[in-house]
Amino acid sequence: MPNDRLYSQLTEVFRDVFDDDSIVLTPETTASDIAGWDSVAHVDLIVSIETRMKIKFKTSELGSLHNVGQLAGLIEYKLESTKQPA
């Protein structure tokens, strides 16, 4: 999988935020699969990802994510667009 590294980074962030080392992420993982993933934890998660990956999410992006696959896709897109010279 091309985004293996991204998924392992994301898994680390998730395990840290939810304090649960048994979390294994797949693109289909949703909020209802992870204990404690509510609106409060979501904000912690988003800002933790921002700090770790050095990216920034927009308001409209935060609510439009339905599963981890979409989150990973968005992060990849952001990492790609920051790599390209302006």
Next chain:
Amino acid sequence: MLFNSYPFLFCFLPIALIGYQIAAHFHRRAVVIWLALASLGFYAYWKPEFLIVLGASIVFNYAMASLISRRIPNKAPTEWLLTFAIAVDLGALCFYKYLFPTLNFFARHATGHNRWEGVFLPLGISFFTFTQIAYLVDLQEGGFEQHGFADYMLFATFFPHLIAGPILHHAEIMPQFQEQRDYRLRADDLAIGFSWFIMGLFKKVLLADRFSGGADAAFAAPHSLSFAAAWAGSLGYALQLYFDFSGYSDMALGLARMFSIDFPLNFSSPYKATNVIDFWQRWHMTLTRYINMYIYNPVAVRITRWRVAHGLKSSRKAMATPIGFLALIATPTFITLFLAGVWHGAGLQFIIFGLLHAVYLSINHAWRLFRGPKNAPAMASGTLSTRSPSSYIASAGSCLLTFAAVLLAQVFFRAAGVRDAFAFLGGLLGRHSAAAVAVDPAAYHPGRGTLAMLVAGFLIVWCFPNTQQILAKFKPALEVTGADRKPALINFQWRPTAAWGLALGIVLFAAVIKMQDPSSFLYFQF
């Protein structure tokens, strides 16, 4: 025009469907224009002059969207345009909704009576204002290309959602209007949509409207309520509100489905919720989603980023400290719920309603925090159907406690003012003397029929599947919630069979007969 009225059922809806079918033979654009025009007609039927308000709002917001989207490729600043547009939108909303009630509030304190007549609230103004603000915010952030005017107008006005939601998000609806497909009516969607509509009509006409008399009488005389009358009144109101609004939402989703359009769900058996966080994931779900996206998230993310930038933590451990809890949980929750309360109406009682829920949610989050994340339930879990008897009793207890908290807030939500609300609470605690109740000719005295209706109502609420569960085999809405995947205590499924057709036909007949005096929907006032 009301969904539960003869002109809608026997005139507007058939014309809208036939016109749609004819337009579908030509082009997608013809379908879009027909539905938009029909929706404007639907709106104008109530008060033609308010078509100007709706029309002005759409033209203004579309013009602002055009200005913003033209500046994005040139990297010209657009924040001020967005701020201006939101200020105008909220200004119009405040003018119609809050100006005169607020002026009268001060006048009453100064002179003892209202001084202003006030203005009529254009139906659905907060709903069409919200959907359009979200469109502008997302457009300004550069999430998508602006749509054509006809598509935009249909998105804003499509009659099933125009007056009381669900609050649509452009990202889920626009692709459905733009899809290159055969737009002609489909027999399966018509059958599912119409069945869903009838289930909603049943909730509205045969359930909600049966509870309205008792609830109205109880809240009209809150100072002379006996213990039994106060409980019958508040429980009746809880059922009226739920059946009224969820019935409306069922009708809205069913109507959209007749045109092969899927809406987001608005209710998922909220009174089965086992905590208040869960309740808000299941009650007026599109409003929760909206305020989460456009109020809670921006506020909470800003606070969290600020803390991280200043070397402070945002983890669960940090949240468990007093300052961390205040900053990361309580502040965004109170701001969000305060605004949600204000949105429901001008009056101190709505602010108390919002703040009560903010307190509930904060306590709920604190509970999760201190019990540890592994014990916390996943977001969408929590129904009555768990396995062992002890966990079953625990779930039932949590459900009752949640419902009691919701009921308390609903007293403020329904009462004419704060004083009335406290008087009502006095009734619930049995503090009004029998003598006071006896001398008031307006006092509410529930009969045996009321008790039977309440039992029937709660049996449906707590034991029956909800409409999307009944229709689950036919993908009724855009998404299925986690809670809806868990079966209800009593289960049954809709099927396209003669028996179901006959049963729903009888329900429709009964509803149409009872509909002679159409009552408005509670959520129209918002």
